[in-house]
Amino acid sequence: MSRKEVIKSAFESMMFVWGEPMDVKTAADIFNIDWKEAYHMFKELQSEYETQNRGIRIREIDKSFQFCTFEENDEYIQRLCTPVKEKRLTQSAMEVLAIIAYKQPVTKGEIESIRGIKCDRVIEGLLKKELIEEAGRSTGIGRPILYGTTKVFLKNFGFTNLTDLPQLEDISDVVRDAEEGEENDPLQITLDLKSGNRI
Numbered sequence: 001m002s003r004k005e006v007i008k009s010a011f012e013s014m015m016f017v018w019g020e021p022m023d024v025k026t027a028a029d030i031f032n033i034d035w036k037e038a039y040h041m042f043k044e045l046q047s048e049y050e051t052q053n054r055g056i057r058i059r060e061i062d063k064s065f066q067f068c069t070f071e072e073n074d075e076y077i078q079r080l081c082t083p084v085k086e087k088r089l090t091q092s093a094m095e096v097l098a099i100i101a102y103k104q105p106v107t108k109g110e111i112e113s114i115r116g117i118k119c120d121r122v123i124e125g126l127l128k129k130e131l132i133e134e135a136g137r138s139t140g141i142g143r144p145i146l147y148g149t150t151k152v153f154l155k156n157f158g159f160t161n162l163t164d165l166p167q168l169e170d171i172s173d174v175v176r177d178a179e180e181g182e183e184n185d186p187l188q189i190t191l192d193l194k195s196g197n198r199i
Contacts, residue, residue: 007031008041011065021064021151039063060160062151096122097131101153101165105135105146123147131156 001009010031015022028038042065046058059068069077089097096119099111111119126132135148154161 021061021066023064061154104148107144
């Protein structure tokens, strides 16, 4: 095999063993090659899997790559696997997550200004689920914490990067009127962040 074929073969093995999205720079460092060269090899692998109509595909998540199943085989996978109860995000959590996704980096005060309700518990829950993270501090009074989404968010919702988010004219359009105590509301927000809004 050529050097390139050896590296691409190794990348496949590394993705399989690693499980989590494989960062391009990490993979490049192992072979002492430029990350751009490694990135192009990952993209070639991705294209090869698609061209060959394989049941396993490679998806990109913010300059990282990971094996996943071909989405059209989902029906057969569901038949194979024992059904498990899915724990979905509450309406409140989806609203806050949508605001952060579209407005990031954003402070808690800005989120509450849009929703018209406090969201301490919701933010705490999203942090625990690793869907959001602290992204520094604002230069405003008191230097409040800024929040942004994570790679876990991209992975769970099936996005390659934030440019995949559906276009919105006004984020307030997806936030309904809320009242104190609605954090336990089991309903889902109507914002369609692709079909993969299962956590």
